[in-house]
Amino acid sequence: MARPIVFLTDYGLEDEFAGVCRAVVARIAPEVAVLDLTHAIPPQDVLTGALTLGRAAPYLPSDAVVLAVVDPGVGTERRAIVVETHRGPVLVGPDNGLLSLAWIALGGLAGAYEVEDPKLLLEPVSATFHGRDVFAPVAARLASGEVEPAQVGRQVAAESLEKVHVPAPTVVRGGVSAKVLGVDRFGNVELNLREQHLVALGITDAITTGPFTLKRVRAFADLAPGALAFLVDSSGWVALVASGGSAAVALGLAPGDSVMLGPPRPPGDG
Amino acid sequence: MARPIVFLTDYGLEDEFAGVCRAVVARIAPEVAVLDLTHAIPPQDVLTGALTLGRAAPYLPSDAVVLAVVDPGVGTERRAIVVETHRGPVLVGPDNGLLSLAWIALGGLAGAYEVEDPKLLLEPVSATFHGRDVFAPVAARLASGEVEPAQVGRQVAAESLEKVHVPAPTVVRGGVSAKVLGVDRFGNVELNLREQHLVALGITDAITTGPFTLKRVRAFADLAPGALAFLVDSSGWVALVASGGSAAVALGLAPGDSVMLGPPRPPGDG
Amino acid sequence: MARPIVFLTDYGLEDEFAGVCRAVVARIAPEVAVLDLTHAIPPQDVLTGALTLGRAAPYLPSDAVVLAVVDPGVGTERRAIVVETHRGPVLVGPDNGLLSLAWIALGGLAGAYEVEDPKLLLEPVSATFHGRDVFAPVAARLASGEVEPAQVGRQVAAESLEKVHVPAPTVVRGGVSAKVLGVDRFGNVELNLREQHLVALGITDAITTGPFTLKRVRAFADLAPGALAFLVDSSGWVALVASGGSAAVALGLAPGDSVMLGPPRPPGDG
Numbered sequence: 074m075a076r077p078i079v080f081l082t083d084y085g086l087e088d089e090f091a092g093v094c095r096a097v098v099a100r101i102a103p104e105v106a107v108l109d110l111t112h113a114i115p116p117q118d119v120l121t122g123a124l125t126l127g128r129a130a131p132y133l134p135s136d137a138v139v140l141a142v143v144d145p146g147v148g149t150e151r152r153a154i155v156v157e158t159h160r161g162p163v164l165v166g167p168d169n170g171l172l173s174l175a176w177i178a179l180g181g182l183a184g185a186y187e188v189e190d191p192k193l194l195l196e197p198v199s200a201t202f203h204g205r206d207v208f209a210p211v212a213a214r215l216a217s218g219e220v221e222p223a224q225v226g227r228q229v230a231a232e233s234l235e236k237v238h239v240p241a242p243t244v245v246r247g248g249v250s251a252k253v254l255g256v257d258r259f260g261n262v263e264l265n266l267r268e269q270h271l272v273a274l275g276i277t278d279a280i281t282t283g284p285f286t287l288k289r290v291r292a293f294a295d296l297a298p299g300a301l302a303f304l305v306d307s308s309g310w311v312a313l314v315a316s317g318g319s320a321a322v323a324l325g326l327a328p329g330d331s332v333m334l335g336p337p338r339p340p341g342d343g
Numbered sequence: 344m345a346r347p348i349v350f351l352t353d354y355g356l357e358d359e360f361a362g363v364c365r366a367v368v369a370r371i372a373p374e375v376a377v378l379d380l381t382h383a384i385p386p387q388d389v390l391t392g393a394l395t396l397g398r399a400a401p402y403l404p405s406d407a408v409v410l411a412v413v414d415p416g417v418g419t420e421r422r423a424i425v426v427e428t429h430r431g432p433v434l435v436g437p438d439n440g441l442l443s444l445a446w447i448a449l450g451g452l453a454g455a456y457e458v459e460d461p462k463l464l465l466e467p468v469s470a471t472f473h474g475r476d477v478f479a480p481v482a483a484r485l486a487s488g489e490v491e492p493a494q495v496g497r498q499v500a501a502e503s504l505e506k507v508h509v510p511a512p513t514v515v516r517g518g519v520s521a522k523v524l525g526v527d528r529f530g531n532v533e534l535n536l537r538e539q540h541l542v543a544l545g546i547t548d549a550i551t552t553g554p555f556t557l558k559r560v561r562a563f564a565d566l567a568p569g570a571l572a573f574l575v576d577s578s579g580w581v582a583l584v585a586s587g588g589s590a591a592v593a594l595g596l597a598p599g600d601s602v603m604l605g606p607p608r609p610p611g612d613g
Numbered sequence: 614m615a616r617p618i619v620f621l622t623d624y625g626l627e628d629e630f631a632g633v634c635r636a637v638v639a640r641i642a643p644e645v646a647v648l649d650l651t652h653a654i655p656p657q658d659v660l661t662g663a664l665t666l667g668r669a670a671p672y673l674p675s676d677a678v679v680l681a682v683v684d685p686g687v688g689t690e691r692r693a694i695v696v697e698t699h700r701g702p703v704l705v706g707p708d709n710g711l712l713s714l715a716w717i718a719l720g721g722l723a724g725a726y727e728v729e730d731p732k733l734l735l736e737p738v739s740a741t742f743h744g745r746d747v748f749a750p751v752a753a754r755l756a757s758g759e760v761e762p763a764q765v766g767r768q769v770a771a772e773s774l775e776k777v778h779v780p781a782p783t784v785v786r787g788g789v790s791a792k793v794l795g796v797d798r799f800g801n802v803e804l805n806l807r808e809q810h811l812v813a814l815g816i817t818d819a820i821t822t823g824p825f826t827l828k829r830v831r832a833f834a835d836l837a838p839g840a841l842a843f844l845v846d847s848s849g850w851v852a853l854v855a856s857g858g859s860a861a862v863a864l865g866l867a868p869g870d871s872v873m874l875g876p877p878r879p880p881g882d883g
Contacts, residue, residue, distance in 0.1 A: 128363075
């Protein structure tokens with residue numbers, strides 16, 4: 074039975090790029106279902122692509138073939154790779170770190186191969202659109218069972234693969250300097266902080282940033298009207314949220330920004 | 344044979360939320376097709392979600408399972424429900440009115456059940472992402488035939504379910520005050536008026552609003568260049584339209600706005 | 614076996630229009646897969662729709678049914694047509710030129726038919742939404758094999774069909790005046806120039822436009838940081854590109870604009 078392809082790119086949906094890749098898959102393997110994860114990764118933003126894949130990885134079918142393309146190095150010597158994971162999903166994409174958080178989330182890397190066999194590709198391979206000419210055809214052949222990962226080319230050492238670097242929060246006097254990993258459609262601000270960081274900082278039910286004190290809530294509907302708050306989101310990250318509006322706008326935060334957070338000020342302080 | 348899932352949310356496509364729900368369905372029921380209706384309902388706008396589902400309902404396959412998530416109350420005591428309709432489609436979503444215009448359009452409610460059985464869900468259920476943890480898994484199991492609606496939990500009374508309130512137009516001296524239900528990509532302005540309201544107002548082939556007189560047309564191409572006009576749109580609502588441009592921009596109208604409409608002024612008036 | 618439908622429109626994804634068409638297909642032919650090419654053609658921009666279909670055509674499955682709707686003439690006497698091509702794909706859409714570059718890219722037109730049989734449509738046919746009421750139902754019946762192209766209505770002469778006019782570049786003193794065909798998500802500027810035009814102009818490894826000299830590169834990663842350059846893109850068009858940014862923004866170019874290009878100035882000139 075065919076495996077489903079889970080598809081993520083920075084192609085957007087304004088152009089036909091993602092659609093052409095879907096057509097290429099349908100041409101090679103008509104029986105394969107293609108499931109869009111998202112195509113709205115910011116252009117060439119490998120870290121955001123890796124974080125998104127890492128967040129989604131635990132929810133993928135165990136037989137999924139992940140087709141991921143965020144590829145500023147397209148047309149250069151960067152390798153095209155196929156990665157097997159211990160939990161089952163197989164990952165196809167450029168060797169630039171994009172896949173690295175997914176294989177960690179999927180129990181670790183069980184094998185990695187460089188795409189070399191020209192018979193698997195769409196010839197002539199362009200210098201600018203490997204989603205169409207390299208990654209989609211290889212993913213289609215893996216999903217249909219036409220080839221196994223080990224058949225695409227030589228095995229490569231796990232240590233030689235690129236990984237992304239997720240910035241860690243920095244403990245500073247009186248608090249922590251966190252980074253904004255992303256802002257979602259609702260304006261929720263996802264930070265590079267997990268529950269363990271809150272514990273280490275002694276933060277339990279409230280946090281301060283600038284002039285604001287944010288209470289911890291469990292769900293969006295627990296916020297008082299107009300209030301800012303924080304919660305641990307559905308991916309395990311600390312997120313700053315606002316009632317009926319955008320915490321990103323209220324706090325002036327965008328992806329990549331730094332934000333200082335501290336425990337609540339004692340009463341009478343300030 | 345598996346039933347198709349028809350999927351509507353306010354998740355947008357910028358984030359991976361809709362994609363993760365699709366992955367959850369594929370994991371539980373790989374044979375089920377998921378068909379995106381739209382994910383661009385404005386954030387937490389239950390009324391727009393309900394109107395959109397209501398407009399689309401007559402065109403759904405009779406065996407469709409509708410998976411609808413616009414859910415400002417996620418993580419609170421609001422119920423998760425499954426609704427059977429007389430025309431066939433089964434509706435899954437939060438009990439906040441989102442499904443209510445769809446069940447009316449589908450011949451009325453034939454049964455409603457509260458989702459209770461924890462075995463149907465993705466455990467642990469987060470407090471913020473019930474699309475992934477509650478609604479998608481339940482829809483997948485209904486679509487695959489693993490469970491019947493009556494098996495998800497206790498039956499609930501139709502009268503106890505939330506419904507949305509679609510604002511009615513108000514007859515005022517010399518005309519009617521209508522509400523803008525929505526503005527589509529082409530800038531067409533959909534109003535809370537139907538043919539019957541025009542008849543009641545004695546409006547046949549022209550309408551006035553502010554300084555403008557809009558003639559009635561049948562199709563977009565019937566407009567004179569640069570002209571504004573009105574028509575009864577493909578969903579039966581009165582819509583204000585513009586030739587080769589946006590009636591919303593020309594008239595300065597946005598969803599939720601009120602607009603005064605009247606019959607044409609008699610010649611020589613004003 | 615069912616044929617896949619490849620779906621392109623100017624409906625956008627903000628509204629449910631594309632989703633309703635998918636529902637109509639699922640209702641008539643549940644076994645048919647629908648593959649979105651793009652729904653982001655600018656509203657009523659038939660030329661951009663035709664160019665996009667033409668670029669994608671070589672990558673389509675040979676049994677594809679193309680369902681294409683960019684239709685400013687909806688509700689008028691413009692014909693609804695079904696076109697057979699020599700390479701296999703069948704095209705369904707309005708007779709306004711939208712399909713014309715696709716049938717050229719697919720080896721030419723092998724037969725064309727006007728949609729006439731009312732039994733194939735969704736009755737009553739609205740005057741404003743033929744995607745839902747005419748084109749999707751016909752495409753579904755062709756894809757399922759319920760009807761053959763020749764059964765939808767009378768054969769029409771190829772010469773009578775509308776074609777789009779792709780503007781040709783104009784040779785002027787000292788260079789060429791090109792048109793911007795499109796700007797993609799990455800800000801790459803696609804021009805109405807092909808390799809043959811460069812050869813005719815004696816342009817090999819550099820081009821000038823205004824104060825800028827752009828070197829030819831093979832891949833995006835070959836650009837020096839901050840540099841502008843040009844390449845022949847994955848569809849065979851000359852594209853102006855920028856390192857890590859938008860060439861369209863850097864050069865102030867938008868779709869439809871004209872741009873003067875010339876060979877490099879000799880050293881010491883100017």
